[in-house]
Amino acid sequence: xxxxxxxxxxxxxxxxxxxxxxxxxxxxxxxxxxxxxxxxxxxxxxxxxxxxxxxxxxxxxxxxxxxxxxxxxxxxxxxxxxxxxxxxxxxxxxxxxxxxxxxxxxxxxxxxxxxxxxxxxxxxxxxxxxxxxxxxxxxxxxxxxxxxxxxxxxxxxxxxxxxxxxxxxxxxxxxxxxxxxxxxxxxxxxxxxxxxxxxxxxxxxxxxxxxxxxxxxxxxxxxxxxxxxxxxxxxxxxxxxxxxxxxxxxxxxxxxxxxxxxxxxxxxxxxxxxxxxxxxxxxxxxxxxxxxxxxxxxxxxxxxxxxxxxxxxxxxxxxxxxxxxxxxxxxxxxxxxxxxxxxxxxxxxxxxxxxxxxxxxxxxxxxxxxxxxxxxxxxxxxxxxxxxxxxxxxxxxxxxxxxxxxxxxxxxxxxxxxxxxxxxxxxxxxxxxxxxxxxxxxxxxxxxxxxxxxxxxxxxxxxxxxxxxxxxxxxxxxxxxxxxxxxxxxxxxxxxxxxxxxxxxxxxxxxxxxxxxxxxxxxxxxxxxxxxxxxxxxxxxxxxxxxxxxxxxxxxxxxxxxxxxxxxxxxx
Ligand code: ARG
Numbered sequence: 045x046x047x048x049x050x051x052x053x054x055x056x057x058x059x060x061x062x063x064x065x066x067x068x069x070x071x072x073x074x075x076x077x078x079x080x081x082x083x084x085x086x087x088x089x090x091x092x093x094x095x096x097x098x099x100x101x102x103x104x105x106x107x108x109x110x111x112x113x114x115x116x117x118x119x120x121x122x123x124x125x126x127x128x129x130x131x132x133x134x135x136x137x138x139x140x141x142x143x144x145x146x147x148x149x150x151x152x153x154x155x156x157x158x159x160x161x162x163x164x165x166x167x168x169x170x171x172x173x174x175x176x177x178x179x180x181x182x183x184x185x186x187x188x189x190x191x192x193x194x195x196x197x198x199x200x201x202x203x204x205x206x207x208x209x210x211x212x213x214x215x216x217x218x219x220x221x222x223x224x225x226x227x228x229x230x231x232x233x234x235x236x237x238x239x240x241x242x243x244x245x246x247x248x249x250x251x252x253x254x255x256x257x258x259x260x261x262x263x264x265x266x267x268x269x270x271x272x273x274x275x276x277x278x279x280x281x282x283x284x285x286x287x288x289x290x291x292x293x294x295x296x297x298x299x300x301x302x303x304x305x306x307x308x309x310x311x312x313x314x315x316x317x318x319x320x321x322x323x324x325x326x327x328x329x330x331x332x333x334x335x336x337x338x339x340x341x342x343x344x345x346x347x348x349x350x351x352x353x354x355x356x357x358x359x360x361x362x363x364x365x366x367x368x369x370x371x372x373x374x375x376x377x378x379x380x381x382x383x384x385x386x387x388x389x390x391x392x393x394x395x396x397x398x399x400x401x402x403x404x405x406x407x408x409x410x411x412x413x414x415x416x417x418x419x420x421x422x423x424x425x426x427x428x429x430x431x432x433x434x435x436x437x438x439x440x441x442x443x444x445x446x447x448x449x450x451x452x453x454x455x456x457x458x459x460x461x462x463x464x465x466x467x468x469x470x471x472x473x474x475x476x477x478x479x480x481x482x483x484x485x486x487x488x489x490x491x492x493x494x495x496x497x498x499x500x501x502x503x504x505x506x507x508x509x510x511x512x513x514x515x516x517x518x519x520x521x522x523x524x525x526x527x528x529x530x531x532x533x534x535x536x537x538x539x540x541x542x543x544x545x546x547x548x549x550x551x552x553x554x555x556x557x558x559x560x561x562x563x564x565x566x567x568x569x570x571x572x573x574x575x576x577x578x579x580x581x582x583x584x585x586x587x588x589x590x591x592x593x594x595x596x597x598x599x600x601x602x603x604x605x606x607x608x609x610x611x612x613x614x615x616x
Contacts, residue, residue, distance in 0.1 A: 045152055045544055046139050047072045047083055050112050050129055054085060057109035061102065065091055072129065074542055081120065081128035082538055089125040099125030133528050136537050140596065141523045143540075149596055149603075150543040153195030161199045161366050162188045164378035165294070168205030169281040169301070170214055170235035173288060173430040175420055175484075176380055179409045182473045184378040185294045185609045186556045187407070193607060194551055199370055203362065204301030206278050212260030213242040216252065218273050219259075231280035278303075288430055292466065293609060305361040309353040312361045313346050321396045322346050331393045344389040359390045360397070367398065374403040376554065381408040381479065407554040410481040412473075420484050434466065440486055441465030444498070445616060460613045464490070464498050467610040471497030474556040474608055495564045497610055500601060503567040504612045507598035514580045516591060523592045526585035532573040536593060539569050543600050547607065556608060563604045570597050 055067040070087040088106060092099035103125040110119060115135040120128040143149040164184020167173045173181075184200070191198045217238025226234040246253035263270040278301070289295070313329055316322035322329045327349030333339035346357045366372060377387060387406035395401055412420045422428050442461035449457060472489035476482040492498050510516075528534050539562075546562040549555070579590045602612045 045150070046115055046131065046135060046541060047074075047545065048152070050083060050115060053110060053112050054106070054127075057106050057111075058088075058091075060109045061105050062091065062095070074545065075128065080122060080126075081130040083129040083131075085127045086125075088127065092125060103127060131538060133534055136534060136541065137523060137527045139541055140528075140537055140592070144523060144592060144596065149599055150540060151193060151547050152544050157195045157197060158373035159197045159199070159370055160191050161201055161370060161372045161375045162191070162378070163201050163203050163375065164188075165289075165296070166203040166205065166379070167281075167285060168210075170210070170232065170239065170277050171205075171281075172232050172236060172427075173285060174427045175412050175430065175433060178430055178433070178469070179380070179412065179473055179478070180378045181289075181292060181294055182470050182609060183407065183409060183478060183554075183556065184376075185292070186474060186559075186607060187376060187378070187551070187554055189607045189609065190547055190551045190556075190559075193547060193603075196551075199298060199372070200296045201298040201300055201366075202296040204278075204282075204299060206281075206301035207303040207306065207358075209260060210239060211263055211274055211277075212256035212258075213246065214239055214277060215259035215263065215270055215273060216256045217242040218277070227280070232284050235277060235280070284431075288434070291434055292470075293611070300362075300365075302355075302358045305358050305365065308361040308365065309357045312357060312364065313353070316346060316360075316393075316397060319397065321393065331389070331396075333389070333392055336392060339388060339392055342385060342389060344393065346393075355386065356390055356393070359386075360394055363390070363394050363404075364398070367400075367402070372402050374405065376405045376407055378407045378409070381410055384408055405554065407478070409478040413481050413483045415483055415485060417483065434469065436486075437465035437469045437490075438462050439465075440490055441468065441498075444490055444492070448616065460616050463611045463613045464501060464616065467497035467501055467605070470608060470610055471500075471560065475560045477557055478555065495560065497605070498616075500563050500567055500605060501610070501612050502616055503570060504598055504601040504605070505614065505616050507570070507594050507601070508614060510579060510591075510594055514591070521588045521591035521595065523589050524585065526589045528589065528593075529586075530573075530577050532569070532576045533590070533593060536566075536569040536573045536597065539566055540593075540596055540600055543604070550607075559604055559607060563601060566597065566600060566604075570594075 051070070051072040054072060055070060058065055058067060058070060070085060070091075072083045072085050075081050075084045088103050089099045091097075092102040100121060103121045107119050107121060107127065112119065112129065115129075115131060117130040117132060120130075122128050162184050164187075165177060165181040167177045188198050188200050214235060217235075221238055221241055223234060223237075226237070242252065242256060246256055259270060263274055282299075313322060316331065317329060322331045324330070325332075325343075328345050329347035330343050330345050332343040344356050345354060346360065347353055363375070366375060377383075379387075384406060387404075391404045391406075394404070414420045420428060438458075438461050441464040442457060445461045445464060446452075446457050449460070452460070468489040472482070472484070475495060488494070489496055490498060492502055528537050543562070546558050550559050573590075573593065577590055579587065579594060582590055605612055
């Protein structure tokens with residue numbers, strides 16, 4: 045990658061001036077404003093400041109030693125000591141040629157691959173997956189795909205909520221009120237009904253609450269009947285979750301739910317107590333964080349006064365298990381923002397307990413709002429179920445698709461509608477900064493113009509159609525001896541070269557929105573190129589080179605959408 049090559053030269057030049065300077069933080073990155081150049085480094089100013097040197101002088105000294113003639117126009121020093129690099133068209137052409145030859149365009153595999161556990165989706169058994177789980181599923185899947193493309197070893201783990209006090213009420217409901225026909229029709233809906241029924245009854249009648257508690261105690265003690273019912277509830281839920289995962293194209297390497305860690309919880313607490321990390325307070329075992337200002341007021345219970353364990357205990361046991369089993373360098377948890385305190389507590393407690401800890405990241409996200417700005421609900425005020433949402437997305441997409449392609453057979457229309465509908469839902473979810481809430485809008489997400497999945501999918505299919513129209517097979521085009529000439533070709537090509545940087549940034553900062561915006565800009569550059577530069581009508585070398593640009597753009601669009609978990613139809 046050109047930016048890597050420039051970076052290496054920059055490091056070499058810098059070491060001649062400051063032999064002891066740490067070069068790792070000296071990065072060459074795209075200029076925010078292309079008027080200044082294609083790439084920029086701002087790192088020299090910080091280095092100069094730390095050494096009380098004149099930053100512009102340091103910049104001048106480095107430039108005097110810097111040899112990037114092969115790739116860049118003369119390097120410019122700007123402002124307080126920025127270096128700006130402008131690529132030479134010949135270097136851009138050569139870089140495209142290399143990328144095409146490598147077959148894996150523009151993304152460099154990580155020099156030192158890491159093992160990363162991604163904990164995401166994690167719905168709760170006997171409850172429908174709702175739109176809140178969609179963000180975790182879509183974000184987590186995208187991060188896992190991105191890390192994999194970069195060459196990391198990724199383990200995806202669905203930490204199902206399959207244990208907890210709700211099972212007391214569910215067991216009562218199952219034993220007293222189960223409607224087996226309804227269970228066969230829609231198991232999760234029936235279990236949800238049972239839960240709500242018993243929950244209401246136990247509010248009205250303490251005897252019901254007590255009975256639920258008894259059932260829970262029996263389950264926890266390993267009662268055979270209760271265990272069998274509990275297992276069935278999990279299996280039925282899993283089947284329904286799996287249907288949704290299959291629709292979304294999401295796979296997990298592991299599904300180790302909370303219950304998997306039950307046998308380990310007692311030992312975890314015993315160890316925390318023995319090490320003085322947890323201590324008794326009002327009959328409970330508690331971890332206090334007196335030395336951490338932000339957690340001082342938030343001690344966390346790891347064993348309740350009734351002897352029971354909780355979400356924190358389970359997460360500590362889970363962390364220990366993951367360390368023992370996979371020795372990860374990094375663990376990523378994808379949940380909504382309301383769990384921020386929980387993970388801060390878990391990470392802090394774990395840091396005291398174990399000495400070698402991997403990088404732990406809580407990747408949190410905001411809520412999905414309805415067009416009225418309130419939490420996204422059905423008209424009757426119920427939470428929206430994921431399956432219904434996906435059905436509606438496909439239906440609405442079918443309307444768009446059949447209008448655009450009235451001649452396509454219905455099965456073909458439906459297949460395109462599936463891809464477009466799911467893509468629209470996913471993209472709308474990934475496009476905003478994940479930490480902000482966003483407004484769910486069918487019209488916006490399905491629009492064929494603007495920063496949407498259908499727009500990008502359409503751009504990708506348009507490129508396919510150029511090849512169809514020209515009846516062009518792979519070997520007939522390429523960037524042989526000709527050079528990118530038109531300004532629009534160069535702009536498009538330079539944008540393509542930065543794909544890998546964006547993919548790396550997505551993985552580093554856990555922000556798929558960078559990729560969405562990159563792809564949207566790419567489609568824009570392609571449109572400008574296609575408007576100004578004849579492709580099929582051009583002759584000889586121009587035609588071959590521009591076809592190669594079309595091909596590379598199409599591949600980056602498809603691969604980029606693929607990282608977002610979005611398919612591209614052949615036509616639309
Ligand atoms: N089941 C939880 C929920 O629905 C999410 C679990 C997230 N993962 C974890 N290791 N705590 O809120």
